[in-house]
Amino acid sequence: MALETEILQLLFAGVTVGSIYALIALGFVVVHNVTGIVNFAQGDFAMLGALIAVTLTEKTPIFNRVLTAEFNLPLPVGVALSVLISAALGALFYLVAIRPARNASIVSLIIITIGAHFALQGAALITWAADPYSLPRFSSGPPLEVIGAILTRQNIWVIGVTVVLLLLLYLFFERTMLGKALRACAINRTAARLMGIDINRMALLSFALSAAIGAIAGIVITPANSMSYGDGTFLSLKGFVAAVMGGLNSATGAVVGGIVLGILETLGARYLSSGYKDAIAFLVLFAILFVRLSGALRRGQSPLEESGL
Numbered sequence: 001m002a003l004e005t006e007i008l009q010l011l012f013a014g015v016t017v018g019s020i021y022a023l024i025a026l027g028f029v030v031v032h033n034v035t036g037i038v039n040f041a042q043g044d045f046a047m048l049g050a051l052i053a054v055t056l057t058e059k060t061p062i063f064n065r066v067l068t069a070e071f072n073l074p075l076p077v078g079v080a081l082s083v084l085i086s087a088a089l090g091a092l093f094y095l096v097a098i099r100p101a102r103n104a105s106i107v108s109l110i111i112i113t114i115g116a117h118f119a120l121q122g123a124a125l126i127t128w129a130a131d132p133y134s135l136p137r138f139s140s141g142p143p144l145e146v147i148g149a150i151l152t153r154q155n156i157w158v159i160g161v162t163v164v165l166l167l168l169l170y171l172f173f174e175r176t177m178l179g180k181a182l183r184a185c186a187i188n189r190t191a192a193r194l195m196g197i198d199i200n201r202m203a204l205l206s207f208a209l210s211a212a213i214g215a216i217a218g219i220v221i222t223p224a225n226s227m228s229y230g231d232g233t234f235l236s237l238k239g240f241v242a243a244v245m246g247g248l249n250s251a252t253g254a255v256v257g258g259i260v261l262g263i264l265e266t267l268g269a270r271y272l273s274s275g276y277k278d279a280i281a282f283l284v285l286f287a288i289l290f291v292r293l294s295g296a297l298r299r300g301q302s303p304l305e306e307s308g309l
Contacts, residue, residue: 005148010266012146016155018262019162023217024239025246025254026165027210032248033186034206036106040113041093042214043236044120045086049215050227051124053082054133062127075136083215090211094204102200117236124229132226135219154224161220162255165213169251182206186249234278241281244288 027042054060057078060069073081097112104112143152173179184192185202193199217235218227242261246253261281269277 002148008147008149010270011263012149012151012155014263014266015259016158016262017266018242018259019158019255020217020221020235020258021238021242021261022162022255022258023165023213023220024235025242025258026169026251027213027217028239028243029246029248029251029254030169030182030210030213031206032243034182035098035109035203037098037109037113038240038248039207039210040110040236040240041116041120041232042210042239043234044117044124044232045090045211045214046218046221046235047124047227047229047232048089048120048218049082049086049211050135050218050222051128051133051229052085052215053078053219054135054222054227055128056081057135060128060133061131064126064129075138079219082219083212086215087208087212090214091204091208093211094207098203098207099200102203117232121229121232124232128229130228130230132228133222134226135222137223138220152224154220158220158224161216162258165216166251166255173251178205238281241285244285 024043024046027045028039031037031039031042055062055069056071056073057075059072061067062069071078093116097116098109101109101112137154138157139153141153143150144156145151171179173183181192181197182202182205184195184197185199189199192202221227238261239258242258243254245257245261246255261284264284265277265280268280
């Protein structure tokens with residue numbers, strides 16, 4: 001394989017992986033913009049969305065194979081219902097865990113999301129055991145060849161869904177009253193409340209929306225890579241790094257951060273070692289935090305003031 005073809009192939013792979021990170025990062029950004037919370041359960045909604053979609057569309061053993069779910073819904077119907085159920089679970093998470101503690105510190109609320117991560121992971125283990133599950137590919141046909149590099153049709157789905165979601169979020173936040181109300185909460189919660197915007201309702205909506213985005217991410221992953229109960233952990237961590245790379249408050253920045261992270265991981269795995277693939281994300285995170293905290297200290301701010309905590 002020529003060097004140019006090899007690099008192009010790696011870029012295709014990196015953009016595909018990065019698009020998944022970008023979708024998870026978008027969920028982080030939506031919640032953080034409205035509530036100031038970093039929701040470390042975000043990746044678990046991707047895991048739940050995928051496993052619920054599998055359960056709705058295929059014969060699936062559940063509860064340690066004691067029962068078998070046989071809904072056998074058409075794939076588009078199952079996917080749509082899975083996204084709606086995940087959004088409802090995100091809203092329930094806010095109502096049960098976040099809203100009762102809304103007067104607690106941001107750090108305490110973040111710790112609650114970490115606890116929710118373990119709770120959701122445990123619930124998924126009880127329901128689906130440790131077995132990996134997958135969905136059928138969304139479209140059939142041979143892969144596309146671009147200058148000798150191969151791009152599968154499922155990879156095109158992943159990239160396309162990311163682009164469409166980014167566009168829809170832009171239109172939602174810029175062109176709808178509800179989206180503008182969410183943006184107002186992100187800019188200044190006190191002023192938004194004085195203008196008559198229900199802050200709690202907007203926070204509820206942000207958790208439901210982020211859970212739906214996470215579910216979509218999990219669903220588009222699963223045809224190419226199987227999903228199991230523990231996959232939400234790394235999805236959360238990689239999505240968080242991508243969101244931090246984009247500034248944690250920009251949907252466009254989250255997408256760019258996710259794609260850059262995916263490309264860095266792919267190139268690192270190829271030219272350094274595959275063992276460094278997961279470490280690259282954390283090295284990037286440490287580098288970003290080091291630069292930001294160093295800048296804060298030079299300006300005389302504490303690291304917590306700089307980070308908004």
